Amino acid sequence: MKPLPRTARAYIVCAALGAGACALPALLPPSPASWATAGLLAALYALCELPARCRLLGRALGGSVPMGTGSFFPVLLAAALLLPPAAAALTALPGGLLARVEEPPAHWRRAWRAAATALAAWTAAHTAGALHAPAALGGPGGPDFPRALLPALAAALVFCLTLTALDGGVRATAEGLPLRTAWRGLLGRALAPHLVHGLAGLMMGVLWRSPYGPAAALLVLLPMYVSCWVFAQYHRERAAHQATIRALVQAVDIKDSYTRGHSERVGRASVLIARELGMADDRLDVVRFAGILHDVGKLGVPTRVLRKDGPLTPEERRIIELHPEYGHEMVRGIGFLGEARDAVLHHHERIDGSGYPYGLRGEQIPECARVVAVADAFDAMTSTRSYSRARPVATALAELERCAGSQFDPRMVGALARALDRYGWQTAVTADEPGTQVPAPRAPGPSAAGTTGPAEPAKTAETAEPAKTGEPA
Structure with a gap:
């Protein structure tokens, strides 16, 4: 387990102290009504979080309970509309401290969740109060619609902004990211759900103030819990997808030890390129899957060919060059992979049309395949394997740039260069265990050992006909 950096711990402590200072006035004797409402809402929010924490209750509710999805934020937003800021905080x-966390360190994560939600509820309550939410929620004539919508949506917006700002800060301190990178995408993903939660909180607040009282307000949580269950099911399905991909990659790694860890790094480099190109978030996962699975077709190549220690015969070379088609056949029926399946098939095509299996050129090659081709070659050059030593990142980039326009898409090469300049790259051993002495590289030539990525640029670029004389990957 990687220890939490001191800066992140200090950040969480500061947030916790701030949340305590915001909530402290509520512990001073307020009006009885505020005590009762705050206590009931706090208990309700804690009760909503409890099934995810308690395995027995989780099984009783079908095994798919929400875990930190924000589906119970309407309770906090109702509190922001009904209560003074300190009481809302x-x-x-209690619910934040009871929340279930999946990754260590659990106590730091719970403290962070409690502090962040308390601060968000406090700012939302201040916003709602400034817009006279209590008066709009109900009175002798009932709620004032549509006037009540403004404080509810404004409170939800401020709640969302506070949470995303705080979450970006903790990501920056915990992962060492620039603030801009840590905040990127957080608001876009959270805004619409939080506005929906704001409307649900408004419904809870109105019913709470109605003659039917708090019991009627609980009805609002039923559809929210159903949506939460659906969300949990989605995450279970996503976890099953990840397990499927891991199983395929592990099978390739076992069969071809030269590629150990290579697939995961190609997936990571592919995401760097795709993000730099401005691809949408939903495509980033697809690109990562494509990078991870690009060599899955090696499962269909005889092991004796993959591990052959020496030059490949023309027949063995033809067998090796079938692995993209084998891979495409293996993943063709996996619907969630989307365009990643085309990348598995076409990641050895070249811009000048000299690649395989179909000799596509330029824009005929799917964009995802062009991304993976660059990521694959980059990792092949920067990883130490039993038949070649790793090259420095700068040398590998220079080789990719030399081959841009003939073997690789220049746009993808440029995106990788910019991403590496911004984030750097951690190289790792691919086929040798730590501490194993790496033998000197063998003389160049088409061998089975050289079939772990697309034809290595240093060798293919130095030949007149890279598709014919370079090493296949």
Whole structure:
């Protein structure tokens, strides 16, 4: 387990102290009505979080319970509309401390969740109060619609902005990311759900103030819990997808030890390129899957050919060059992979049309395949394997740039260069265990050992006909 950096711990402590200072006035004797409402909402929020924490209750509810999805934020937003800011902040603390966390360190994560939600509820309550939410929620004549929508949506917006700002800060301190990178995408993903939660919180607040009282307000949580269950099912399905991909990659790694870890790094480099190109978030996962699975077709190549220690015969070379088609056949029926399946088939095509299996050129090659081709070659050059030593990142980039326009798409090469300049790259051993002495590289020539990525640029670029004389990957 990687220890939490001191800066992240200090950040969480500061957030916790701030949340405590915001909630402290609520512990001073307020009006009885505020005590009762705050206590009931705090208990309700904690009760909503409890099934995810308690395995027994989780099984009783079907095994698919929400875990930190924000599906119960309407309770906190109702508190922001009904209560003073300090009481609203206090409402968030018990549920945040009870929340289930999946990754260590659990106590730091719970403290962070409690502090962040308390601060968000406090700012949302201040916003709602400034817009006179309590008066709009209900009175002798009932709620004032549509006037009540403004404080509810404004409170939800401020709640969302506070959470995303705080989450970006903790990501920056915990992972060492620039603030801009840590905040990227957080608001876009959270805004629409939080606005929906704001409307649900408004419904809870109106029913709470109605003659039917708090019991009627609980009805709002039923559709929210159903949506949460659907969300949990989605995550279970996603976890099953990840397990499928891991199983395929592990099978390739076992069969071809030269590629150990290579697939995961190609997936990571592919995402760097795709993000630099501005691809949408939903495509980033597809590109990562494509990078991870690009060599899955090696399962269809005889092991004796993959591990052959010496030059390949023309027949063996033809067998090796079938692995993209084998891979495409293996993943063709996996619907969630989307365009990643085309990348598996075409990641050895070249811009000048000299690649395989179909000799596509330029824009005929799917964009995802062009991304993976660059990521694959880059990792092949920067990883130490039993038949070649790793090259420095700068040398590998220079070789990719030399081959841009003939073997690789220049746009993808440029995107990788910019991403590496911004984030750097951690090289790792591919086929040799730590501490194993790496033998000197063998003389160049088409061998089975050289079939772990697309034809290595240093060798293919130095030949007149890279598709014919370079090493296949």
